[in-house]
Amino acid sequence: MNHSISQQAVTFLNDIFEQYHNTYHIRLKIENPGTPSATVSLDLESAEQMQKNPNLIAIPVGTGAVFFETQHTPFVQNLTIGYKATLTGGELEIDLPLLYGDQTALTLIERIRLLFQKEIQPALDAHRGHAIVKDLSPEGDLYIAFAGGCQGCSMASVTLKNIIDEKIRQHFPQVRNIIDSTNHAEGRQPYA
Numbered sequence: 001m002n003h004s005i006s007q008q009a010v011t012f013l014n015d016i017f018e019q020y021h022n023t024y025h026i027r028l029k030i031e032n033p034g035t036p037s038a039t040v041s042l043d044l045e046s047a048e049q050m051q052k053n054p055n056l057i058a059i060p061v062g063t064g065a066v067f068f069e070t071q072h073t074p075f076v077q078n079l080t081i082g083y084k085a086t087l088t089g090g091e092l093e094i095d096l097p098l099l100y101g102d103q104t105a106l107t108l109i110e111r112i113r114l115l116f117q118k119e120i121q122p123a124l125d126a127h128r129g130h131a132i133v134k135d136l137s138p139e140g141d142l143y144i145a146f147a148g149g150c151q152g153c154s155m156a157s158v159t160l161k162n163i164i165d166e167k168i169r170q171h172f173p174q175v176r177n178i179i180d181s182t183n184h185a186e187g188r189q190p191y192a
Helices: 007-019 045-054 070-076 108-125 158-171
Strands: 003-005 023-030 039-046 057-059 063-069 079-086 089-095 129-136 141-148 179-180
Touching: 003 007, 003 057, 007 057, 007 063, 007 070, 007 079, 007 089, 023 045, 023 057, 023 070, 023 129, 039 108, 045 057, 045 063, 057 070, 057 158, 063 070, 089 158, 108 129, 141 158, 158 179
Parallel strands: 003 079, 023 063, 141 179
Antiparallel strands: 023 039, 057 063, 079 089, 129 141
């Protein structure tokens, strides 16, 4: 099985393992693999319990390991774990290229929704916001709606232009217009 873990990620994980005296390791949890709604997360779990579980496979990392379920082996191929420094310290970045299965079989709107999930929503999470792909017309007009902190936010039009429009045009040049169909007046807790 191919995988790559950056040295910065190894250092970060080693710090976690040492903090818990190697009694905890990392569990790579995958839900709905092979579908557009697939998700992945990293959780701390008892090292002893994971090591005794015959349904788990370990990837050694520094003084500990990252475990995943045997049944998820096809989706963990080419796993990359990196590290990104942030203003509050840093965080791990997980890339599983096969997590969503064969994307060529997805419709255009499913591929757009997947892009929203992978690349757009993480940027909106910091503002307690969401963007939802509502519809794609036969002419190529994409209708989206903002929710959470983005609904009623004075910066929603900037988000639409600088984040969403840019990503969509980069990946899907066949989209003609991106239309915000949100009723911003009904926003309950706008971010700005």
